[in-house]
Amino acid sequence: MEELQALWRNAxxxxxxxxxxxxxxxxxxxxxxxxxxxxxxxxxLEYAFTWVIIPLLIVGAIWRPQYLVAAIPLxxxxxxxxxxxxxxxxxxxxxxxxxxxQTYLQRALTFLKAYVRHYKIVCWASGAVGFVTGYLMGLEExxxxxxxxxxxxxxxxxxxxxxxxLVLLFCHFxxxxxxxxxxxxxxxxxxxxxxx
Amino acid sequence: MQQKQKFHxxxxxxxxxxxxxCRLYTDNQTDFHDYFQEVVLQLWRSFxxxxxESKASTWVYRVxxxxxxxxxxxxxxxxxxxxxxxEAAQRWADEPYDTTEEEQLKQLxxxxxxxxxxxxxxxxxxxEERSYDEMADILGISQSNxxxxxxxxxxxxxxxxxxxxxxxxx
Numbered sequence: 001m002e003e004l005q006a007l008w009r010n011a012x013x014x015x016x017x018x019x020x021x022x023x024x025x026x027x028x029x030x031x032x033x034x035x036x037x038x039x040x041x042x043x044x045l046e047y048a049f050t051w052v053i054i055p056l057l058i059v060g061a062i063w064r065p066q067y068l069v070a071a072i073p074l075x076x077x078x079x080x081x082x083x084x085x086x087x088x089x090x091x092x093x094x095x096x097x098x099x100x101x102q103t104y105l106q107r108a109l110t111f112l113k114a115y116v117r118h119y120k121i122v123c124w125a126s127g128a129v130g131f132v133t134g135y136l137m138g139l140e141e142x143x144x145x146x147x148x149x150x151x152x153x154x155x156x157x158x159x160x161x162x163x164x165x166l167v168l169l170f171c172h173f174x175x176x177x178x179x180x181x182x183x184x185x186x187x188x189x190x191x192x193x194x195x196x
Numbered sequence: 197m198q199q200k201q202k203f204h205x206x207x208x209x210x211x212x213x214x215x216x217x218c219r220l221y222t223d224n225q226t227d228f229h230d231y232f233q234e235v236v237l238q239l240w241r242s243f244x245x246x247x248x249e250s251k252a253s254t255w256v257y258r259v260x261x262x263x264x265x266x267x268x269x270x271x272x273x274x275x276x277x278x279x280x281x282x283e284a285a286q287r288w289a290d291e292p293y294d295t296t297e298e299e300q301l302k303q304l305x306x307x308x309x310x311x312x313x314x315x316x317x318x319x320x321x322x323x324e325e326r327s328y329d330e331m332a333d334i335l336g337i338s339q340s341n342x343x344x345x346x347x348x349x350x351x352x353x354x355x356x357x358x359x360x361x362x363x364x365x366x
Contacts, residue, residue: 103336
């Protein structure tokens with residue numbers, strides 16, 4: 001192995017080409033391609049989006065009071081989401097790239113797992129809220145004789161449940177697409193640490 | 197501006213290390229350039245918070261390895277690195293040992309890329325002649341664990357490069 005170390009040492013000379021100030025400028029101004037940074041951007045985007053949705057919901061509820069029953073739980077949910085995103089962003093900033101490898105990978109994994117778990121809970125909660133409010137609104141409209149579909153309440157339930165299931169399925173695959181591969185790979189990497 | 201100049205000097209003291217780390221986790225020029233760029237960017241972003249609590253080299257290794265391992269994960273992987281490919285090992289074993297340094301180095305990189313990701317980091321630090329203490333600090337494992345792993349990886353690497361028994365490993 002000493003000869004390999006010597007070979008490696010000699011290789012250092014050829015790798016020592018200095019970075020010019022122009023190259024450095026280009027590199028530090030370049031957009032990060034780090035996947036974890038991209039997740040942060042996604043969370044930031046969702047956080048900003050939630051801020052936009054809340055006033056729209058409130059204005060909508062004032063404008064159309066008949067939707068108040070749906071707007072109240074949705075605003076409450078959005079309020080919780082704001083808190084959740086803010087907390088998540090803070091947690092994210094605790095992952096330091098200068099930590100030792102095992103700590104860095106462990107923190108990234110713990111964060112992502114907690115985030116995904118929470119995200120799924122929020123999705124299902126949104127689904128449940130949507131289902132209940134959708135059904136209640138359907139009943140209200142039925143009382144007023146303004147039903148869109150003239151049929152039994154079973155059709156209302158099926159329509160609402162079907163729409164919600166579609167949204168939930170979309171969320172499920174969206175989350176999986178964004179985070180599951182990363183989680184699997186982090187687990188695999190951390191598994192290498194526990195191998196003797 | 198002064199901070200950037202300071203970073204520029206710092207970076208040029210460590211470019212060889214960064215390039216070697218990036219080279220271990222890539223197998224083409226485009227990926228290598230992307231990884232190098234990302235490592236420099238992350239070093240720059242963290243440079244302000246580097247207070248010298250650890251050695252500068254330890255800090256650079258940590259950032260470079262963490263970035264490369266993160267980068268590696270969700271890309272379409274051209275470098276498959278879960279197990280040693282027995283066919284490749286046999287092929288190298290059968291090839292006449294090339295005496296040119298460049299060719300030897302190429303073989304060394306190819307062999308290391310056949311190792312698992314964390315093992316690559318460990319052997320890199322070993323070849324860089326880092327102390328067990330520093331290696332443990334970079335990796336976040338105990339010194340005794342470092343020792344055990346190095347012995348195992350040396351055997352694997354030796355087998356890959358020379359295709360010979362482990363007894364020859366120093």
